[in-house]
Amino acid sequence: MNRFLSNATNRIDAKGRVSVPSMFRAVLARSAVEELYAWQDFVFPAVSMAGPEVLERFERMIGSQDPFSAEANKMSLLIHGGGVFMKLDGEGRLLVTDFIRDFTGITDRVTFAGRGDHFQLWEPAAFEEMQSRARKERTAIS
Amino acid sequence: MNRFLSNATNRIDAKGRVSVPSMFRAVLARSAVEELYAWQDFVFPAVSMAGPEVLERFERMIGSQDPFSAEANKMSLLIHGGGVFMKLDGEGRLLVTDFIRDFTGITDRVTFAGRGDHFQLWEPAAFEEMQSRARKERTAIS
DNA sequence: GTGGTTCCCATTGACGCCCATGGTGGCCCA
DNA sequence: TGGGCCACCATGGGCGTCAATGGGAACCAC
Numbered sequence: 001m002n003r004f005l006s007n008a009t010n011r012i013d014a015k016g017r018v019s020v021p022s023m024f025r026a027v028l029a030r031s032a033v034e035e036l037y038a039w040q041d042f043v044f045p046a047v048s049m050a051g052p053e054v055l056e057r058f059e060r061m062i063g064s065q066d067p068f069s070a071e072a073n074k075m076s077l078l079i080h081g082g083g084v085f086m087k088l089d090g091e092g093r094l095l096v097t098d099f100i101r102d103f104t105g106i107t108d109r110v111t112f113a114g115r116g117d118h119f120q121l122w123e124p125a126a127f128e129e130m131q132s133r134a135r136k137e138r139t140a141i142s
Numbered sequence: 143m144n145r146f147l148s149n150a151t152n153r154i155d156a157k158g159r160v161s162v163p164s165m166f167r168a169v170l171a172r173s174a175v176e177e178l179y180a181w182q183d184f185v186f187p188a189v190s191m192a193g194p195e196v197l198e199r200f201e202r203m204i205g206s207q208d209p210f211s212a213e214a215n216k217m218s219l220l221i222h223g224g225g226v227f228m229k230l231d232g233e234g235r236l237l238v239t240d241f242i243r244d245f246t247g248i249t250d251r252v253t254f255a256g257r258g259d260h261f262q263l264w265e266p267a268a269f270e271e272m273q274s275r276a277r278k279e280r281t282a283i284s
Numbered sequence: 285g286t287g288g289t290t291c292c293c294a295t296t297g298a299c300g301c302c303c304a305t306g307g308t309g310g311c312c313c314a
Numbered sequence: 315t316g317g318g319c320c321a322c323c324a325t326g327g328g329c330g331t332c333a334a335t336g337g338g339a340a341c342c343a344c
Contacts, residue, residue, distance in 0.1 A: 001177060001194070006226040006241075010334070015289085019334050023227075043215040090291060091334085113223035116201065120223075131224055134216035138184055152324070157299090161324050232301060233324085 002030060004114030009124050011109055017093040018110045024119050025092045036094070039083040040103050042075075045126055047100045049086070050118035055079070096121075144172060146256030151266050153251050159235040160252045166261050167234045178236075181225045182245050187268055189242045192260035197225065238263075 008021040028036075033051035041048050058079045065072040088094050100106060105123040113120045113127060122130075150163040170178075175193035183190050200221045207214040230236050242248060247265040255262045255269060264272075 001227055003222075005179075005197075005222055007223050013335060014337085017335090022333055041215075042210055043212055044219075089289095093334090095289080113219070114225075115218055116222045127223070130216075131219055134220050135182070135184065135224075137216065138220060155325060156327080159325090164323060229300095231299095232303095235325090237299075 002027065003116045004119040005116075007111055007113040007127070009109055009111045012096055012106075016096050017089070018096055019091065019093045020088060021112050022092070024112060024114065025088070034087065036086045036088070037083060038086050038100075039079060041120060042078065044120070044122075044130060045104055046113070046120040046122045047104055048115070048118050048120045054118055055083070144169060145258045146261040147258075149253055149255040149269070151251055151253045154238055154248075158238050159231070160238055161233065161235045162230060163254050164234065166254060166256065167230070176229065178228045178230070179225060180228050180242075181221065183262065186262070186264075186272060187246050188255070188262040188264045189246055190257070190260050190262045191228070196260060197221070 004024055004027055006023065008023070010019050010021065012018045028051065031051055031053075035052060036049045037052050037055050038047055038049045040046075058075070062072050062075050062079070065075075084097075084099055086094055086097075096106060096110065100121060104121060105126060106121065107123070109124050111122040111124040111127040113122055146166055146169055148165070150165070152161050152163065154160045170193070173193060177194060178191045179194050179197045180189055180191045182188075200217075204214050204217050204221065207217075226239075226241055228236050238248060238252065242263060246263060247268060248263065249265070251266050253264040253266045253269040255264055
């Protein structure tokens with residue numbers, strides 16, 4: 001399958017590394033992604049990651065808006081000023097930096113959540129809670 | 143027959159596997175489904191499964207919304223982050239993961255219930271109860 | 285040098301793939 | 315119509331492979 005799906009929780013080791021689930025690595029490998037682009041999610045306390053092509057998509061979206069609008073400015077600030085590049089080691093692990101920890105509250109375990117064209121890093125409890133809340137709201141609607 | 147009908151209860155083995163009823167496997171084979179998309183039902187304590195085309199249907203629902211809205215994000219969190227791909231082994235069995243157990247309460251036996259374009263995994267007693275209740279309500283209406 | 289990384293290698297536990305067995309129902313034939 | 319044979323399905327278990335994790339050692343930057 002060609003998109004990021006499902007979720008998995010992995011442990012951070014003594015050096016601050018965590019394995020990206022093989023399922024996600026397989027998706028990355030399929031599109032020959034070497035370097036990951038990471039940014040802070042606009043809605044949730046999670047850090048998102050994907051190949052560099054999403055950066056271009058964001059830029060197009062910003063370009064389509066009024067360049068002086070508060071929205072476009074905020075988005076550009078997050079995308080350009082707040083994004084970082086990361087790469088995985090030979091075993092498919094990434095280093096959990098303070099950039100990630102501070103924004104997500106992650107300490108010793110990471111929940112990876114697929115989001116279709118990208119995936120996210122969550123503090124496990126926060127993910128659980130947000131997901132169950134989303135389900136509850138959804139049930140209320142239908 | 144080209145849809146999932148009726149129900150059957152099978153036992154989970156020591157390795158946590160359970161046979162998908164051959165009736166259901168036949169339906170999957172007919173539409174050449176190799177990989178199953180599984181999600182937590184929005185109403186019942188059951189896990190639903192179907193071919194990937196269901197996922198695409200969900201994604202179209204998300205795609206019709208503003209991609210930055212909280213609504214679209216929450217839906218994606220459920221559909222992508224809460225969904226799982228599963229595949230059957232050579233004998234047509236699937237692994238009953240914690241993803242399934244936690245949500246359904248399944249321990250050692252699984253009731254498979256056909257739902258037309260998909261089928262569901264239930265804890266046997268929960269299925270019995272839900273079905274008899276549905277029958278009762280139905281009778282009360284007519 | 286010293287701290288923080290990156291590159292490699294080791295371990296182990298889970299999972300996928302394969303073959304075996306038994307039970308049941310259907311079908312054929314007498 | 316009854317008995318027996320056969321095929322298929324549910325189930326059990328062995329074993330190899332791979333992913334997740336842990337840790338040593340080289341390497342770089344300050």
